[in-house]
Amino acid sequence: MNISVSYNWLKEFLRCKLPSEEFARRLSESGMGVERIERLGESLEQIVAATVAEVRPHPNADRLRIALVDAGKEVFEVVCGGVNLKAGIKVAFAKVGARVRWHGQGELIELKPAEIRGAKSFGMICAASEIGLQNFFPHAEREILDLSWLNAPNGTPLKQALGLDDQIFDIEVTTNRPDALSVIGLAREAAVILKTPFLWKPPSRPKKRAVSVFLSVSVAVAVRPFCPRYQAIVLDGVKVAPSPWWLQLRLLSAGIRPISNIVDITNYVMLEFGQPLHAFDYDRLEGKKIEVRTARAGEKIRALDGRDYELKPEMLVIADAKKPVAIAGVMGGEHSAVAEKTTRIVFESANFAPVSVRRTSRSLNLQSDSSLRFEKGLSTEGTAPAFLRAIELAEKIAGGKAAGKMADVRRGPYKPLTFDFDQVKTEEVIGVPVKTAEMKRILLALGFTLKKKGKIFSATVPWWRDHDIEDSRDLTEEVARVVGYHTLPSVLPAGVPPLRPPVPQLVLVDRLKTLLADAGATEIYSYSFVSEKMLEAVRVKGLAPIRLANPLSADFVAMRTNLAASMLEVAAQNQMERPAAAYFEVAKVYLPRGKGELPEERLDLIVACIGESADGREYYRVKGYLERLTAEWNIHLGLERPEDGERLFHPGRAAKILFNGEGAGAIGEIDAVVSRRFGLERRAALFTIPVDAILRAARPRAYRPIPAFPPVKRDVSFIVGVRKTYEEITTLLKGVTPLLTDYSLFDIYQGKGVPAGKKSLAFHLIFSAPDRTLAAQEADAALEKIIGQLKGKLGAEARR
Amino acid sequence: MNSQLEKIKNEAIAAIGRARDENTLTQAEIRALGRKGALTEFLRDLGRLAPEQRRAAGEEGNALKKELESVITRRRAELQKIAASGLAEREWLDVTAPGRELPAGHLHLTTQAIREITSIFSRLGYNCVSYPEVEWDWYAFESLNMPKDHTARDEWETFFLSGPSHHKFGRLVLTPHTSSGQVREMERGELPIRMVNIAKCYRRQSDVNHLPMFHQFEGLLIDKNIAITHLKGTLDYFAREFFGAGRRTRLRPFHFRFTEPSFEIDVSCGVCGGTGESRGGRCRVCKQGWLELGGAGMVHPNVLRAGGVDPREWGGFAFGWGVERTRMMKSAANIDDIRVLYKNDARFLEQF
Incomplete structure (x- = not known):
């Protein structure tokens, strides 16, 4: 969570003159990261507080007037169109040379002497948005800014008059440090890091004085574990009004909108102390009673955001005698809110359990500055100082007087935490020696108390750190970070690297990807989870996918069991731009196993080829990739027609993939029905195999001597029925004679010159013998034998 | 003759x-x-x-x-x-006419980034490993010093899976970070450890800066006499190798439940040279001259214990970050919507 903090406010508790950049760097290096510095009043050069001394009509324009502006030493004549312009008001006056944003829009433009419809004008009376102050005066955006309330002599630079000579740090505070979501917490951090005194003093109890009417509120806490402490007090004689400018400015620079003095005080104290507070209208509390309890069935509340919330029985509420008046730690109710006419209030300073606040906030989908702090875990000891500070401020600026006793209901006495602090271990973790005095200084300045305990110390944790300091190791971190990681040397570890062979699957995938990309396929990465529609489109028989319990959207509802659906989606999405393409993906599919077992995460490979021709070309293209990888890993590739065609594939163009005779995957052209589901209008063929199938089937290569004698080559075509397969022919071919040492198909032809219902397969045949140069006649005899066999068994007619 | x-x-x-x-x-x-x-x-x-x-x-x-x-x-x-x-x-030829086209595919940007990162750490003796993406709550959170109901868990907007819980290890989750591999690695019982685990991670988020699925990188070193200075040395080595010799790193205090002390790792901005200012104004790329690379820390003794490693004898550090983001930081490729990475538009894929 980020917090915006004024540098001036921090400096109230620090003796520090560092430039803001330097301060930000030091704080980031050892404490909290400063992400941005905003310089207030940066664009307010040459802009001063001034009084409109006189207003005259413009000679040539009805809507414009001429103002005489008293800027202290000088009086300027200015043409002005502001409807709220009148003599006597105090304004923000931009002199010639100032930079303003016309009508609050566009770039900053430097003011020059001008002549507007015949009248001279030397400067400008500004609206808030024209000088970048719209956030500070949100109500007065369009009109000229009326600063009559401002007690500053004419000619005072506006930056000083408004207290905008400041820098605002945007600081990221980690979840474990809600104590630092406050000015005091951050000032304490800075004091330790900068080695400068921390000037904050705890507020004192209000002086006892005679009370004319004794007012009290009874407090009962029904659920102690959810509300370890609750403090409340009634204040009488409150006059609700806008807060003074200094207080408003502090809230505005922290991004909080001022509302009224009492509400502003609760927010101010929250920013200062990190402890959320709340104020109730005393007269709106039924029975003058506060009960901290869980909500009753059917109870509702309209919160300060104006929305109605239905409360559930596990939610903690603050209730009066009849009804909930606040959602504990999250937001107050509208009914009991402090309003303009309120004169008696109840201040609440309480501690609520993080788990309870977090659950309620999540369940109602309602977050507030208060809930965000409580859910990080605040100390029960934080309520009192903030409480006292609020009372002090209410007295000072709203005229409120304590009208009764302070109620303080708590679970039990506070026991601070204590842990061992071992300097030697700390040095070991840091890696360089640190002086004991420095370690002690750091821990003491952070608020720990130290007691010698033999060679080590016993450290008592300050209350504001009682949630994040959990053991001795945390003390090490405190010392290490303040010493500064940036001061430590960089050293590579000296130990011997563990001897462990690389994971074979990872090595294989690496090679596989390179090979496929080099062969022309483009790698895709698609999401592991898929939509219901995609599950339907490619269904794996007998496999119920694992579903997400809290999906983000309908696009991602279940873990995929195959890569085909994602692949077809990608193919379809790119079909206009890339009508012919090859893609691959290597990714996991998630297959459920038995109860109490993690699912199988199987790493699969999918390769797909997309194209336009219907003649089976895509099938052969994708098969080319399959052959390329079986050749790479020396795997014997076999293909078998599936018994019952998988729904995914074209019924006549699908096969089971066998690696060294064992089933490994499937290949085929995508069925038109399936393609249509993806809007894919082109032909697609793909194969998919588990990566481990390659790993299992991969065979080492054995050396074969290079033939010593030259081979004899013969070309021959076999004319066979069109349903005869390459595999049938070659299986026969191979078995005829040992002199045939190699063969390759170079053409399949059907058409003119080949009888109807037949096709021609043309082969290069290589004949050789290991022990001699083969004579032409021997090769021819072997060829005759082959031709004879093929004729006999397949009815093949040979053409040479 | x-x-x-x-x-x-x-x-x-x-x-x-x-x-x-x-x-x-x-x-x-x-x-x-x-x-x-x-x-x-x-x-x-x-x-x-x-x-x-x-x-x-x-x-x-x-x-x-x-x-x-x-x-x-x-x-x-x-x-x-x-x-x-x-x-x-x-035999005059038009030597400027295009050559005969060879098939040319493309490796995904993420694959390229993973290769670059792992090759740097393999030179330091780290092994690449792989652990489940669908994991028990115990490995994803509880063993990492994040007990149930701990607010720290909220930082990971986690996907849960339907299905029965394990009587000991709890619910099924999609790993929101690669740190879930830490205890799995320790449970192998082989010490010392130098591992890199790169895997898909999942979080309930999707906008121009966040993906519901992304890749994270996790390094873990367990050995004797390991200090913060060693973590610094390792990260500096990586930054110089990956980003170039001129870049610096900075460790800043941060908070993670599974490390103590914990750090955020910043790398000096390559656009403004670490000054935080470029062309007279505030640098648009970085925060005050630094870019956040990722998180790191000294392994918390509770995590070592959960992995069956004696924290009195062994110590170590862990670090990790988003692969995609790191690659973007290096190339200064101005990808304004990170979701383009996994949209698989061929016109995007073919650029790399």
Whole structure:
């Protein structure tokens, strides 16, 4: 969570003159990261507080007037169109040379002497948005800014008059440090890091004085574990009004909108102390009673955001005698809110359990500055100082007087935490020696108390750190970070690297990807989870996918069991731009196993080829990739027609993939029905195999001597029925004679010159013998034998 | 000279002179000097001559052979020269026309980034490993010092899976970070450890800066006498190798439940050179001169214990970050919507 903090406010508790950049760097290096510095009043050069001394009509324009502006030493004549312009008001006056944003829009433009419809004008009376102050005066955006309330002599630079000579740090505070979501917490951090005194003093109890009417509120806490402490007090004689400018400015620079003095005080104290507070209208509390309890069935509340919330029985509420008046730690109710006419209030300073606040906030989908702090875990000891500070401020600026006793209901006495602090271990973790005095200084300045305990110390944790300091190791971190990681040397570890062979699957995938990309396929990465529609489109028989319990959207509802659906989606999405393409993906599919077992995460490979021709070309293209990888890993590739065609594939163009005779995957052209589901209008063929199938089937290569004698080559075509397969022919071919040492198909032809219902397969045949140069006649005899066999068994007619 | 030789010589010289290209010259050469050439046959038939003629005819024949060979060599050189002189014209090519296209695929940007990162750490002796993406709550959170109901868990907007819980390990989750591999790695029982685990991670988020699925990188080192200075050394090594020699890293205090102390790792901004200002204004890329790379820390003793490692004897550090983001930081590729990475538009994929 980020917090915006004024540098001036921090400096109230620090003796520090560092430039803001330097301060930000030091704080980031050892404490909290400063992400941005905003310089207030940066664009307010040459802009001063001034009084409109006189207003005259413009000679040539009805809507414009001429103002005489008293800027202290000088009086300027200015043409002005502001409807709220009148003599006597105090304004923000931009002199010639100032930079303003016309009508609050566009770039900053430097003011020059001008002549507007015949009248001279030397400067400008500004609206808030024209000088970048719209956030500070949100109500007065369009009109000229009326600063009559401002007690500053004419000619005072506006930056000083408004207290905008400041820098605002945007600081990221980690979840474990809600104590630092406050000015005091951050000032304490800075004091330790900068080695400068921390000037904050705890507020004192209000002086006892005679009370004319004794007012009290009874407090009962029904659920102690959810509300370890609750403090409340009634204040009488409150006059609700806008807060003074200094207080408003502090809230505005922290991004909080001022509302009224009492509400502003609760927010101010929250920013200062990190402890959320709340104020109730005393007269709106039924029975003058506060009960901290869980909500009753059917109870509702309209919160300060104006929305109605239905409360559930596990939610903690603050209730009066009849009804909930606040959602504990999250937001107050509208009914009991402090309003303009309120004169008696109840201040609440309480501690609520993080788990309870977090659950309620999540369940109602309602977050507030208060809930965000409580859910990080605040100390029960934080309520009192903030409480006292609020009372002090209410007295000072709203005229409120304590009208009764302070109620303080708590679970039990506070026991601070204590842990061992071992300097030697700390040095070991840091890696360089640190002086004991420095370690002690750091821990003491952070608020720990130290007691010698033999060679080590016993450290008592300050209350504001009682949630994040959990053991001795945390003390090490405190010392290490303040010493500064940036001061430590960089050293590579000296130990011997563990001897462990690389994971074979990872090595294989690496090679596989390179090979496929080099062969022309483009790698895709698609999401592991898929939509219901995609599950339907490619269904794996007998496999119920694992579903997400809290999906983000309908696009991602279940873990995929195959890569085909994602692949077809990608193919379809790119079909206009890339009508012919090859893609691959290597990714996991998630297959459920038995109860109490993690699912199988199987790493699969999918390769797909997309194209336009219907003649089976895509099938052969994708098969080319399959052959390329079986050749790479020396795997014997076999293909078998599936018994019952998988729904995914074209019924006549699908096969089971066998690696060294064992089933490994499937290949085929995508069925038109399936393609249509993806809007894919082109032909697609793909194969998919588990990566481990390659790993299992991969065979080492054995050396074969290079033939010593030259081979004899013969070309021959076999004319066979069109349903005869390459595999049938070659299986026969191979078995005829040992002199045939190699063969390759170079053409399949059907058409003119080949009888109807037949096709021609043309082969290069290589004949050789290991022990001699083969004579032409021997090769021819072997060829005759082959031709004879093929004729006999397949009815093949040979053409040479 | 023998009249027969005379005839052979005249015919051969004439044929050589007539030859207008290397082919005809070779034919002339074969007719005279080939296996069945006139001069070869003459020399083979010497034996038929009377012994007194044989010697002279032999000498003359061999002399002729040498003469013809040298004439042919000269003539061949001449013909080659003639042929070469017109070659540029006859066989002119448009050398600027495109070459024959070879198949060219593309590796995904994420694969390339993973390779770059793992190769750097493998030089430091780290092993690549792989652990489940669908994991028990215990490994994803609880063993990492994040008990149930701990607010720290909220930082990971986690996907849960439907299905029965494990009686000991809890619910099924999609790993929101690669840190879930830490305890799995320790449970192997092999020490010391230097591992890198790169895997898909999942979080309930999707906007221009966040993906519901992304890749994270996790490094874990467990050894004896390990200090923060070693973590610094390792990260500096990585930053220099990955981003270039001019870049610096900075460790800043941060908070993670599974490390103590914990850090955020910043790398000096490559655009403004770490100054935080470029072209007279605030640098648009970085925060005050630094870019956040990722998180790191000294492994929390509770995590070591959860992995069965004795924290009194062993210590270590862990670090990790988003692969995609790191790659973007390096290339300064201005990808304004990170979701483009996994949209698989071919026009995007083919750029890398």
